[in-house]
Amino acid sequence: MRHSLDHSFGLQRTASDRDALEGKLEVEAAAAAAHGVSRIPVEKQHDKACDDNSDPSLEMKKARRIIGFARFMAKTRQRYCVLSTLGKDTNLGIYTGKALRTDDVVNFPEIAIPLLFREWGEHVEGVADGTLWDRYIWEGEVADLETYTDRNRIDNRAVFVPGVGCTVNSVLDMNNIESTHGSTYDTAGLHRSRDPGTGAFSPYHSALTTAVTDIAPGAELFASYGDYWVPSIPGVQVTLDEVLDVTEDFLQNDLYEFVQSHRDADALTPDVKEALFAFVKDFPLPNQPFSNLPRNVPWADVERAIHKAVTHRKHTDTTTDNVSGESSVARQFIREQSIRDLAWLDEHGYCQDHLRPGRSTLPQAGRGAFATRNLPAGSVVGYAPLIHIGLHGREVLRITYPPSEHDHHVGNVDIDGENGTTPRTNYDLVLNYSFAHRNSTVILTPYGGMVNYINHGSTTSGRANVQVRWPDKSLIAHVPSWLEQDPIFLSETVEKIGLSFEYVALRDISEGEEVFMDYGPEWEQAWQTHVEQWQPVPDAERYQHTSEWKDLIGKDERGDSNMVLRTMEELESNPYPPNVVTMCRDSYRVTQAGTFEWLPVLRQGHERVYCNVLERKQYKSEADDSVANDESNPSVTLYVVAMQVGSARDNRVEERSDADEVGDADEWIVVERVPREEIFVYDRAFSADWHLPNVFRHPMMIPDYVMPLAWMNGPPEDAF
Ligand SMILES: C[S@@+](CC[C@H](N)C(=O)[O-])C[C@H]1O[C@@H](n2cnc3c(N)ncnc32)[C@H](O)[C@@H]1O
Incomplete structure (x- = not known):
């Protein structure tokens, strides 16, 4: 038995304590919702950077989600990750140890780790290593990632959201939980102008999962992945x-x-x-x-x-x-x-909520994992199945940045110079969340709940309070004989998971304590060297992600979308941060006078063009041509923008056969009467911290005491 239900934080409180706390949190959550403290609503996540809105039903929805989360916090009790009851018990599943009500939050908010090494929807045929990853990739939209090109908003961004989202099974029309879209962008107080830890961890958080129906204690949780997703992955359960x-x-x-x-x-x-x-x-x-x-x-x-x-x-x-x-x-x-007996779950399951996320006590580390209850020495505080890459992980996880017209904004210059030909490469961010060994090609990435938040603390310093080990028996996601197989076997076994880590307390850990494990001496050395050599990129002080910047520029009582945009003239004395762009759709008509006027968008395409605000004009109404000059009359502000229509034609280059038709990217037109909500404020593609050229990249090291001899196929050519 790995843990006892009686260790549950929730159960140690009296019922009245719990009720009081729950009531308090509900009130706080409702108050927070009323003040607009919330996540970006699902409906708006495709255009995150630009607008929110004040639709009362959305506010209600937000408030219900926050209350759901408050209830979850107040009633902390165990949830499990165990064998699935479905089919022939061939895959993992998640069960709830407590009753959930509709809209209750199921888990602590998870991290969302953006991926560049693999695109969403790209299931590479015939490439063995890394193919297993196809099952754990979500569409980047899920976590509100910035796009990878400015002008096309649906390019195939990919994200890895460990925890419940990776483990839950899907029986499509029986889903009882739903992953809430969107994320909170949080750099844990670090800034690229002063902090060497910038860009070394994911800033995207709060991938919440909520119940969509009442769920009985012991029931398996099912999500709907979406019919369209599934058939592209052979053999998926x-x-x-x-x-x-x-x-x-x-x-x-x-x-x-x-x-x-x-x-x-x-x-x-x-x-x-x-x-x-x-x-x-x-x-x-x-x-x-x-x-x-x-x-x-x-x-x-x-x-x-x-x-x-x-x-x-x-x-x-x-x-x-x-x-x-x-x-x-x-x-x-x-x-x-699919409903299991709680005692059975206690016996066979791994509790997934011993740890919660929070800002690390280490200043450069970002976020960390904290104990939700007292965890005795020797107890399993976390469990993670591992996504393995057998042979070519270093190639698979090495990414090449496309040369783009904005590279100079993020220090992402070609190594030959600004107009050079050799694109910059680096390891993908997920490497920092993966394990490797100096004497092997094997790379393992854990996807259990919360374990990806565990930071490094060395054993010698006494900071490490957990360590990893292999489970001592065969499990659905752990086949002990794989530890005797060689990396070629791992590289060829891409249809299933067969390795897991248990995270075990090295000593008694108190509720609220941060949990650390030893990433190994190579990691520590690499981090120290990074800190010593780190220099900020040019112009770093001016960088501000739009999630912070929007608040600073001010918004009126109607919300972000009404944030006043600056004209080009105003920008000269009061510029936006260099990472910010304004864009809109190329939707306009030619008036009888030969000028261009905004046409309400009929084509809800995903392509955008750059635009610059020239002027703000007040009209009596959107439909009324007359300019409002009486300040006391209600009026609407419409924008006059310069629109780079040539870039729209560039967007469609691939679809055209006749290259002569391609327009001049420098072709700009002036469009009148553009509503504010049709001008989008975005972070430039590749401008986020994790794309910077001076970021720390290093895997955690598989400790020698767990490293199987059979996997030691020699130091890889491309050492970290
Ligand atoms: C597996 S992640 C741990 C979670 C991470 N802190 C986060 O916020 O997502 C590993 C990364 O966390 C940071 N980190 C972990 N331990 C650290 C330490 N002792 N000092 C500085 N940074 C640390 C480094 O950026 C490292 O690459």
Whole structure:
């Protein structure tokens, strides 16, 4: 047994303590929501940098989410990461140890680590190493990442969100949780003008997951990954709606019908029916619809349930052959079987909420992991399955920055000079969250809840209070024999996870204490060298991410989208930070007078063009041409902008066959009457801290005491 329910922080408080705390947090959360302290609403996440809005239903939604989180904080109790009950127990799953109500927050907010080494939706065929990663990549939009090109807002950004989002199973129309989109951009107080830790950790946080329905204690959590995502990943353990429909159709229209139509046959005894059912369930050929048939349930029970469903359907719906939804017997059994006994979870599961995130006590480290309860020496405080790369991790994780017209803004110059030809390379940020060994090509990235927040503290200094170890038995995500296989095996085994770390307390850890592990002497040496040699990039003082900058420039009571944008003339004396751009869609019409006027956007495309504000004009209304000169009359502000329409044609270059049609990127036109909400304020592509050329990159080192001999295939050519 790894831990006891009685160790739960929540249970140590009296019921009235808890209620009082819960009430207090709810009040605080509601107050925070009322003051607009919140995350970016889901509906607006595609255009994060520009606007929020004050739609009351969104405010309600925000407030409910915050209250949900407050409830979660007040009722901290264990959640688990254990075998899935689905199918044949072949993948991990997450269970709740406590009852959840709709909108409750399920977990502590997770980190979101942006990825450049792999694009969203890019499932590379035939490349073994790194392919396993395809299953753990989310669309960058999920965490509100800045785009990778300024002008196209849907380029394939990718993000890694460890924890619940990586472990949860999907039974598509049965989802009971939902990952909340968006993130909080938080550099933990570090700035590129003074801090060597800048860009060495991810600034994107708060990937919350919320319950979309009431959930019983012990129930497995299911998310919907989206039907469109799943088929592109071979063998992924997701049950599609349509597969469940086939299962249901087989159960009700084939098996049940067959049994009914032969019910007078002497040979069809109860034993024969059970044998027939068992045969189909364990059909020797891989067949997903059959593998979703109710397991560990006798046919007699299934038959009774189908009978009930069929009778119910006859009474309620005589016109369609509806076998999904409420009357779906397969779904009903999956739901029932996915609830585990709490004692069983306690015995077999790994608690995922012993740790919570917070700002590290180490000034340059960013955020860290803190104990949510007293954790005794020897107890498992965290658990993480590991995404492995066997042979070519150093190549896979090495990224090349595309030369772009904005490189000089972020110090991202080609190494040959500003107009040179050799693009800059670096390791992707996720390397800092991965383990490697000096004498091996193997790279392991943990995806358990909260463990990615654990910072380095050396054993010699006495700061380290946890260490990693291999689980001592076979688990769904840990196959001990892999520790005896060589890196070639790991590089070829890309269809499943087979390695996990346990994070074990080296001594008693008190509630609230920061948790540290020893990343190894090489890491410590590399960090010291980095700090000694670090220099800020040119013009660093002027950098401000838009998430902070928008607040500073001021907003009126209607919210960010009404932030007054500066004209080019005003910018001369009061410039934006160099990383900020203004953009809009190239949507305009030519007036009879031959001028250009904004046309309300019909094409909701994702392409943008650069624009510069020339003038702000007051009109009586958006539809009214007359300029308002009476200050006391209500009026709207519309913008006159210079729009770089040539760049829009550049955007479409690839789609054109005739190169002559391509316009001049320097072609600018003046467009009148552009509403404020159609001008977007963005961070330039590649301007965020983690793209800087002077950032620290180093993996944590796999400790020698856990490093399998079989993996030591010699020092890699490209050492870190
Ligand atoms: C696995 S992450 C730990 C979580 C990270 N602090 C965060 O905010 O996401 C490793 C990175 O954290 C930072 N870090 C960890 N321990 C540190 C230490 N002792 N001193 C400075 N930075 C540290 C470094 O940027 C390192 O590359």
